[in-house]
Amino acid sequence: MPELNTSSLPDLIFSVLFFFMMVTSMREVTLMVKFEKPTGTQLEKLARKSCTSFIYIGRPTDQYIGQYGSGTRVQLNDAYAEPAQVYDFIMEDRGELAEIDKPFYTVSIKADKEAPMGIITDVKQMLRKSYALKIMYSAQKPND
Amino acid sequence: MGKKKKVPGLNASSTADISFILLIFFLVTTSMDTDQGLGRTLPKPPEDDEINNELKVKERNILNIRINKNNDIMFRDDFTVTPKADAHNVLRLDPGEALLIKQETMRFIANKENNPNLPELKSKDVPLIGRCMVTENHVISVQTDRGTSYGVYFMVQDIIVSAYNELRDELAKEKFNYKFEFLSKEQQAAIKEVYPQKISEAEPRQYGKAL
Numbered sequence: 001m002p003e004l005n006t007s008s009l010p011d012l013i014f015s016v017l018f019f020f021m022m023v024t025s026m027r028e029v030t031l032m033v034k035f036e037k038p039t040g041t042q043l044e045k046l047a048r049k050s051c052t053s054f055i056y057i058g059r060p061t062d063q064y065i066g067q068y069g070s071g072t073r074v075q076l077n078d079a080y081a082e083p084a085q086v087y088d089f090i091m092e093d094r095g096e097l098a099e100i101d102k103p104f105y106t107v108s109i110k111a112d113k114e115a116p117m118g119i120i121t122d123v124k125q126m127l128r129k130s131y132a133l134k135i136m137y138s139a140q141k142p143n144d
Numbered sequence: 145m146g147k148k149k150k151v152p153g154l155n156a157s158s159t160a161d162i163s164f165i166l167l168i169f170f171l172v173t174t175s176m177d178t179d180q181g182l183g184r185t186l187p188k189p190p191e192d193d194e195i196n197n198e199l200k201v202k203e204r205n206i207l208n209i210r211i212n213k214n215n216d217i218m219f220r221d222d223f224t225v226t227p228k229a230d231a232h233n234v235l236r237l238d239p240g241e242a243l244l245i246k247q248e249t250m251r252f253i254a255n256k257e258n259n260p261n262l263p264e265l266k267s268k269d270v271p272l273i274g275r276c277m278v279t280e281n282h283v284i285s286v287q288t289d290r291g292t293s294y295g296v297y298f299m300v301q302d303i304i305v306s307a308y309n310e311l312r313d314e315l316a317k318e319k320f321n322y323k324f325e326f327l328s329k330e331q332q333a334a335i336k337e338v339y340p341q342k343i344s345e346a347e348p349r350q351y352g353k354a355l
Contacts, residue, residue, distance in 0.1 A: 010159035017167045024174035037181075038295045040302035042309055046179040057294075108179055113234070113295025117211075117288040120297075124345065128189045137298055138181040 033058035033075045035112035040139040051104045053093040053132075055086065055123060058112035072115045074123060083122035090130040110138040182301055186345050205263045207252045207284045209245075209300060213291030217300060219245055227296055235296055242303055249307035253339060255279050272334040273319055285344040304343060311339050 035058035046052060056075040060068045073080045076089045094105050107127055111120055127135060210218045215235060218224045225245070227235040237245075255262040263282035269275055284304055288297055309324070312335050316324040320331055327335070 006160065007156070010156065010163050013160055013163040013167060017163055017170060020167065020170050020174070024170070038298035038302075040182060040298060040305075042182065042302055042305040043180040044183055046181070049179065052179070106183075108181065111294050113293065113298065115294040116290060117292040117294055117297055118290030120294055121288070121290070124186060128186045131188070133186040133188065134183070135186060136179070136181045136183045137301070138179055139298060139302075140180070 029054075029056075029075075029078050031056065031075070032061055032064055032078070032080065033073055033112070034061050035110060035115075037110065037138055037140045038113040039142040041142070043139055043141065046106070046108060046136060048101075048104050048106070051097060051101045052106045052108050053090065054108050054110055055089075056110050057115050057119060057123070072112070072119055074119065083119065083126055086123055086126035087130045090127065090132045094132065104134075105132060106134045106136055107132050108136045108138050182298070182305060184343070184345060201281070201283055202264070204261055205279075205281045205283060207249065207282070208287065209285070209304075210287045211289065211292045211296055211300065213289040215293055215296045217245070217296070219248060222248070227299070235293060235299075237299065242299075245300070246303050246307045246310070249284070249304055250311055252284075253279060253282060253307060254311055255282075268337070270334050270337045272331060273338065276338060278338055278340075280340060283342050283344050301343070305341075308339060308341050312336070315339065 033056050035056060057072060058075075059065075059070050059072055060080075068080065074083055074086070075081065076085060081089070090107070094102065097105060109120065109123065124135070127133070208218075208220055212218070214226070216224050216226045217237075223244075225237060225241040227237045230236050252262055255265060258265055258277075263279035265277040265279055266281070267275060268278045268280065270278075286297065286300055286304070312324045315335055315338060316322060316327055316331070319335075320327055324332065324335060
């Protein structure tokens with residue numbers, strides 16, 4: 001029986017590898033807040049993930065609950081923050097984008113469905129102040 | 145001329161394994177999940193001189209939906225509904241009540257019967273569709289208290305968007321025989337002109353006053 005020629009196998013796998021490297025993005029941050037997204041039926045997909053910043057809002061995870069209490073908190077990058085710090089966060093994140101990508105800059109708000117609206121309104125006001133006007137309320141499809 | 149030396153071939157049989165390991169590493173560390181949700185555009189921050197000449201909107205053009213800190217939803221001054229916790233402790237509206245909000249919102253957006261209490265209709269020339277009556281000045285405003293649960297706020301937003309989508313689908317089927325999502329970009333733009341999505345992201349000073 002003739003042996004199968006496998007000399008092109010590495011090239012093949014490499015192409016698959018490069019494909020995955022291009023279409024996926026690195027996992028963003030380690031989450032320090034627990035959140036369960038609200039469910040909705042009319043969702044649209046986030047168009048450009050590379051031009052997006054994420055703001056997480058929820059209660060601290062079990063690991064941090066002793067240190068920070070169980071009140072709802074905002075997480076920016078890898079640390080808890082006050083809503084007022086959103087301004088600097090946006091300026092920094094948007095500054096890293098190329099000039100042509102800036103009109104597509106979107107902020108995705110990943111908030112827990114039990115979070116009070118007060119904190120979300122505070123964050124929204126800071127977003128307005130920093131002219132990050134395109135936002136998205138992150139959600140999921142109902143499972144059933 | 146020296147003797148031709150034969151170069152021994154490099155044993156490359158393990159390259160496949162190496163690249164497999166790399167591939168698996170990338171599969172594990174990256175995420176493919178595409179984020180989804182409801183997109184919104186916030187209004188520009190108020191300039192100092194703009195604060196006084198606030199945009200005046202006629203009473204009939206506003207649909208006020210207010211949610212208080214007990215998550216009771218008040219639709220205009222017409223009715224109030226309260227979402228109840230289900231088996232998973234998630235606040236949900238009774239399907240009948242959700243449908244009622246959706247239908248009332250649709251009635252408000254379209255104002256097909258030209259009711260004087262619903263938004264004013266204006267004649268407008270829309271490409272591909274022609275002249276039609278549009279309620280282009282309507283605004284839907286969702287006002288919340290600081291204690292309102294985000295989940296309930298989101299649920300109301302979702303119902304409003306579903307009202308818009310149903311109206312757009314209806315018109316798309318009537319004019320172009322297809323659902324909105326299957327239309328061309330120009331056709332979608334035309335339909336969006338007839339039913340523009342106008343949901344106000346309420347100013348904070350409004351909710352202190354309203355509730």
